[in-house]
Amino acid sequence: xxxxxxxxxxxxxxxxxxxxxxxxxxxxxxxxxxxxxxxxxxxxxxxxxxxxxxxxxxxxxxxxxxxxxxxxxxxxxxxxxxxxxxxxxxxxxxxxxxxxxxxxxxxxxxxxxxxxxxxxxxxx
Numbered sequence: 001x002x003x004x005x006x007x008x009x010x011x012x013x014x015x016x017x018x019x020x021x022x023x024x025x026x027x028x029x030x031x032x033x034x035x036x037x038x039x040x041x042x043x044x045x046x047x048x049x050x051x052x053x054x055x056x057x058x059x060x061x062x063x064x065x066x067x068x069x070x071x072x073x074x075x076x077x078x079x080x081x082x083x084x085x086x087x088x089x090x091x092x093x094x095x096x097x098x099x100x101x102x103x104x105x106x107x108x109x110x111x112x113x114x115x116x117x118x119x120x121x122x123x124x
Contacts, residue, residue, distance in 0.1 A: 016035050016036075017035070017036065017056055017057070018032065018033035018034065018035065018056065018057070019032055019033065019034055019035070019036070019039055019054055019055070019056045020032030020033060020034075020054070020055045020056070021034075021039070021042075021048055021052050021053065021054050021055075021065070022052070022053040022054075022055075022062060023047075023048065023052055023053075031047075031111065034110075034111075035116075035117065036070070036071075036117075037116055037117025037118065038110055038116055038117055039065075039071070039074070039117075040074060040077070040117045041110055041115070041116070041117050041119070041121070042107070042110065043074050043077060043079060044077055044078070044079060044121075045088070045103055045106060045107065045121075046079055046103065047103065047107050048065060049065070049079070050064065050065055050066030050075060051064050051065070051066065052064070052065045053065075054068055054071075086103070086123045086124065087099065087100050087101060087102070087123060087124055088101050088102070088103060088105075088106045088121060088122070088123045089101075089121065089122055089123070089124070090106075090115055090119050090120060090121040090122075091119065091120045106121065
């Protein structure tokens with residue numbers, strides 16, 4: 001009976017890419033690591049824009065989100081004109097409505113992993 005070979009490198013290729021972002025030129029407003037799904041939530045909520053500088057392992061320098069081919073689909077999603085004090089709501093893991101939160105509070109929940117790209121969120 002022939003034994004199958006196992007390629008350890010192939011197993012590592014399934015690791016999710018982690019991104020870092022910077023919203024101002026001074027570098028004081030850095031965020032990450034976050035997944036592409038988490039970046040989608042940040043995009044829709046207005047926390048990142050096409051001009052937000054992005055970096056991931058393998059990139060030589062910080063690059064505007066709008067210039068990265070892996071995010072061209074993201075750029076087609078509707079984005080609010082600017083962050084405001086609109087209230088955000090979401091469904092928790094038990095399908096209970098939660099919220100009345102600011103965009104900043106939702107951003108904090110995203111960074112802590114309490115909501116992610118699969119969480120249903122909306123605003124009023």
